[in-house]
Amino acid sequence: MNKQNEIVFTGIVFIAMAYGISRFSYGLLLPYFGDDLELSNQVSGMISAISYLTYCLGLVSMFTIFKNYQPRAILLISGSLSLYGLYNLMVAEEYPLFGAGVIILGYAAGLATAPFGQIIKEKVSYGHQDRSNSWINTGIGVGLILVGIIVWIVGDAWRISYAIFLVISLIIMYFSYKKLPKVDMSHLNYKTDLRNIFVGRKMIISTVLLGIGTSAYWTYFQSYVFQTPHDDVKNLFWIMLGVGGVLGGFAGHMNERMGTVKVHILTCVLLAIANVTLVVTENFFLMIFSTTLFGLVYVFAMGVYAFWCARCYTEYPAMGIIVTFVSLAAGQFLGTFLSGFLLERFGYQGLFYIYGAFSFLNIFFRPLAEELADI
The missing domain is CATH 1.20.1250.20 (MFS general substrate transporter like domains)
Structure with a gap:
């Protein structure tokens, strides 16, 4: 696999983790964990709304974070937060801890969005950049497929589902740590x-x-x-x-x-x-x-x-x-x-x-x- 294809593949599996597995699994599994955690419609809606706000906060914070951190470092921070959030969901006995996990996952997804754009800009040849960005976005679909299949097999044992999500995410994080390239940002004079x-x-x-x-x-x-x-x-x-x-x-x-x-x-x-x-x-x-x-x-x-x-x-x-x-x-x-x-x-x-x-x-x-x- 050449370096450009390696970047695209890494982007696909990372977005699968940050979006399909971490951010969107909440909606699919809500009918399963809602009763166990005594989540009312009002509370579940509030958690979802705050998660949405932290997702936006993650996106907006990139305006300042990019000045101080490499895209690779930001992605590793995002992935680490995803792991922590998924762990909270897996072990939570009451909805405050569970809600905190969902909120953290929202912020992590916000951080995962922009860095790949800069990596593609710097590391992929011009004629292949548009196509590379398109394929990285398919990670959303890959994550949804994984979540759907796992939940279909596991059923209402939602803690086991989240344990599987966590293991898959750990593997993706190890792969990303090995494969994400460093990008020279010194030539950028951004305000x-x-x-x-x-x-x-x-x-x-x-x-x-x-x-x-x-x-x-x-x-x-x-x-x-x-x-x-x-x-x-x-x-x-x-x-x-x-x-x-x-x-x-x-x-x-x-x-x-x-x-x-x-x-x-x-x-x-x-x-x-x-x-x-x-x-x-x-x-x-x-x-x-x-x-x-x-x-x-x-x-x-x-x-x-x-x-x-x-x-x-x-x-x-x-x-x-x-x-x-x-x-x-x-x-x-x-x-x-x-x-x-x-x-x-x-x-x-x-x-x-x-x-x-x-x-x-x-x-x-x-x-x-x-x-x-x-x-």
């Missing part, structure tokens, strides 16, 4: 300047809309599945979402063939279709199609915005990634906040139709060709 942060204004608006368009799915798709005759195979939907996420790694190839503008439009249309087809009927195959398509489009979109932000923030790509993910998180927070009211008023069908429309609206905030010119 946190609002003029730099908002240079990609249209991209920020578009990313917020993407966050809104994906928020209802992440929050309520499993709850909707529980209302259908297919709740006995609910883990299969989670696994297929992960499979779609892995397929989303082909965003780099699509971008090279079609161009980012056309791929952006395609992404918006497919996300709208994924939202609508989940609830248009309770047909099993159509719902599986919707879930797989959503996973594909979510990771696909990460690739599209990675291309866009790399052109907007040419000198400091890590900043572009931070801005992109903070904007995405802001959109998801806003979308999640509104979705509860919309669900109560319009039901599942109305909710997903509305968010499908939000996804389609994003077509009007596509990048211009001149914004994407290679520099």
